[in-house]
Amino acid sequence: xxxxxxxxxxxxxxxxxxxxxxxxxxxxxxxxxxxxxxxxxxxxxxxxxxxxxxxxxxxxxxxxxxxxxxxxxxxxxxxxxxxxxxxxxxxxxxxxxxxxxxxxxxxxxxxxxxxxxxxxxxxxxxxxxxxxxxxxxxxxxxxxxxxxxxxxxxxxxxxxxxxxxxxxxxxxxxxxxxxxxxxxxxxxxxxxxxxxxxxxxxxxxxxxxxxxxxxxxxxxxxxxxxxxxxxxxxxxxxxxxxxxxxxxxxxxxxxxxxxxxxxxxxxxxxxxxxxxxxxxxxxxxxxxxxxxxxxxxx
Numbered sequence: 001x002x003x004x005x006x007x008x009x010x011x012x013x014x015x016x017x018x019x020x021x022x023x024x025x026x027x028x029x030x031x032x033x034x035x036x037x038x039x040x041x042x043x044x045x046x047x048x049x050x051x052x053x054x055x056x057x058x059x060x061x062x063x064x065x066x067x068x069x070x071x072x073x074x075x076x077x078x079x080x081x082x083x084x085x086x087x088x089x090x091x092x093x094x095x096x097x098x099x100x101x102x103x104x105x106x107x108x109x110x111x112x113x114x115x116x117x118x119x120x121x122x123x124x125x126x127x128x129x130x131x132x133x134x135x136x137x138x139x140x141x142x143x144x145x146x147x148x149x150x151x152x153x154x155x156x157x158x159x160x161x162x163x164x165x166x167x168x169x170x171x172x173x174x175x176x177x178x179x180x181x182x183x184x185x186x187x188x189x190x191x192x193x194x195x196x197x198x199x200x201x202x203x204x205x206x207x208x209x210x211x212x213x214x215x216x217x218x219x220x221x222x223x224x225x226x227x228x229x230x231x232x233x234x235x236x237x238x239x240x241x242x243x244x245x246x247x248x249x250x251x252x253x254x255x256x257x258x259x260x261x262x263x264x265x266x267x268x269x270x271x272x273x274x275x276x277x278x279x280x281x282x283x284x285x286x287x288x289x290x291x292x293x294x295x296x297x298x
Contacts, residue, residue, distance in 0.1 A: 034280050037213075042063035043246075045067055052183065053183070058087060059085070065098060070296055071098055072101045090192055097126055099133060100130075116175050120175070145165045147164070158182075171195070173193035174194055176192025176217070180211065187213070189235070193217060198217075211235055213277055220255045225238075227258055238266050242269060273289055
């Protein structure tokens, strides 16, 4: 009888060990019940990290090629080894350049990309490397169009707002994947490099664009954040990712003035460093950290 119970105990211990081995996600340092968003200071590029209350991890873009290693190191320092959703808003180098370092360092479960006609996709080495990395990783590639739910959970959801299936643009920037994140009582709109044509497309669709925090389109270019869009979004806070002294003149004075006109508080990564939003049930807090500089070009 003792031998019988010893065998049962051994089986239970083995089963418990196997269950532990099957859990390939470490608990992150985001166990405070918030949605924490890092709008990284990656110079004249773009990258944001979202840590949801249930430890789901979403990375939106990965900066330039030179930024990838530093972004990966920062995420690794948070005790993260799995990226649940890696969103590549559009295939330009300053948004997907660091992608290979992300695939090298982490297990990437899902890759979200805009649903763009194959004939319009670029023939660049950066983009080809991304496609190869997705295939080698075995990630599930999700091609998103406006109106598609990405995540639906009890306390939060993420929805793609654009591009629509019928969108036809002349500039790749306008095919940027735009995401609306709702968590608790807070809403954040991520617009990639979308400019006026894409903004008008979203407005014409009649979708609700209202958001508390706006990730400003195309680094604050003069042709983004149009007056009509800002009237629909009415963001309390606007975050602009741009590089100090960049040759593009981003953010453009006209875009900054339009944001100021609606009373939105503007945070620029070139002046305040990484912007951190902590969203809880009842509101959100904004912090800045100039020590988090992940621009590999510095």
